[in-house]
Amino acid sequence: MRPRVIAAVLAGGVGARMGAPSPKQLLPLEGRPIIEHSIAAFEACPEVDEVVVLMVREYVERVEDIVSSAGFSKVTAVLPGGETRTDTSYAALSAMEGAADTDLALLHDAARPLVRPATIGACVSALGEAGAVGVAVPSGDTVVRVAPGRTGGEAVAQVPPRAELRRMQTPQGFRLGVLRRAYALAMADPGLVATDDCGVVLRYLPEEEVRIVPGEETNIKVTNPGDVEVAETLLRRARARAVLAEVDA
Numbered sequence: 001m002r003p004r005v006i007a008a009v010l011a012g013g014v015g016a017r018m019g020a021p022s023p024k025q026l027l028p029l030e031g032r033p034i035i036e037h038s039i040a041a042f043e044a045c046p047e048v049d050e051v052v053v054l055m056v057r058e059y060v061e062r063v064e065d066i067v068s069s070a071g072f073s074k075v076t077a078v079l080p081g082g083e084t085r086t087d088t089s090y091a092a093l094s095a096m097e098g099a100a101d102t103d104l105a106l107l108h109d110a111a112r113p114l115v116r117p118a119t120i121g122a123c124v125s126a127l128g129e130a131g132a133v134g135v136a137v138p139s140g141d142t143v144v145r146v147a148p149g150r151t152g153g154e155a156v157a158q159v160p161p162r163a164e165l166r167r168m169q170t171p172q173g174f175r176l177g178v179l180r181r182a183y184a185l186a187m188a189d190p191g192l193v194a195t196d197d198c199g200v201v202l203r204y205l206p207e208e209e210v211r212i213v214p215g216e217e218t219n220i221k222v223t224n225p226g227d228v229e230v231a232e233t234l235l236r237r238a239r240a241r242a243v244l245a246e247v248d249a
C-alpha cells in the first residue's frame with residue numbers, strides 16, 4: 001500500500017515585511033485570499049491525501065470559513081501556528097502524530113500561492129528515492145557571502161560558484177520518520193536557527209540526502225509590498241497560456 005501524503009500549509013506568520021493590516025496570506029489575489037490559492041494547489045494534486053493548515057491563532061476561524069466556502073475536502077484541520085516558522089513546522093508535525101513514519105509530509109509556505117500541482121507531485125515522486133526533498137531554482141544573480149567591512153558596512157567575503165547555488169522554495173517534502181527524528185534533535189537544541197525545513201534535516205541528520213526538485217521562477221513567495229501585483233501578473237499570464245493551450249489542442 002502506498003504511503004499517505006499529508007500536506008501542511010504553513011500560514012502562521014504575520015507578514016511584517018508586507019506591512020498590511022492583516023497577515024499577507026489573507027490578502028486578495030485575483031479575488032481570492034492568497035492562502036486559498038495555496039491550499040487549492042494541494043487540493044488539486046491527486047498525490048495529496050490530506051491537508052492541514054497552520055494559521056495565526058487569531059485568524060484560525062477566518063481560515064476555517066475560507067476552507068468551508070471553497071469546499072476543500074482534503075483539509076482536516078486548521079490549527080494555530082507557532083512563534084517562528086520552525087515552531088509552526090513542529091506544530092504541523094504534531095498535527096500528523098497519527099501518521100506512520102513511512103507516510104510522507106509536505107510543508108509549504110502559504111505565501112507561495114502560485115505553486116503548481118505538478119511541482120507538488122514531483123516532490124512526492126522524489127520521495128521514492130530520498131528521505132527529504134526541496135523545490136529549488138537556480139539563481140540568476142551572483143550570490144555572495146558577506147562579512148563586516150573594514151570601516152563599517154558590509155564587504156564581499158566569498159563568491160560561491162553560481163553553478164553550485166540554488167534558491168530554495170517550497171514544498172519541502174519528507175518521509176515522516178526522517179522529519180520527526182530531525183525535529184526531535186532540533187527542538188532540543190537551544191542554538192536552533194533555521195529558515196526552512198530542509199536545512200533542519202541537513203543539520204541534524206547529515207546522513208540523509210536532501211534531494212533537489214527543480215522548481216519554477218513563478219513559484220514566488222509573496223513577501224514585500226508589490227509582490228501581490230507580481231503574483232497577479234503571473235497568474236493572469238498562466239491563465240492566458242492555459243486558454244491558448246486549450247484553443248490549440
Ligand SMILES: Nc1ccn([C@@H]2O[C@H](COP(=O)(O)OP(=O)(O)OP(=O)(O)O)[C@@H](O)[C@H]2O)c(=O)n1
Nearest residue numbers: 010011012013014015016017083084085110111
Ligand atoms: N511563525 C511563522 C512564520 C512564518 N510562517 C509561514 O512561513 C511562510 C514563509 O514565511 P514568511 O514569508 O517570512 O512569512 P512571514 O513570517 O509572515 O513574513 P515576515 O517575515 O515579513 O513577517 C509564510 O507562509 C508564513 O505564514 C509560519 O507558518 N509561522
Ligand SMILES: C[C@](O)(CO)[C@H](O)COP(=O)(O)O
Nearest residue numbers: 085109168169170195196221
Ligand atoms: C522556506 C523558504 O520559503 C525557502 O526559501 C524561506 O526560507 C522562507 O523564509 P521566510 O523568511 O520565512 O519567508
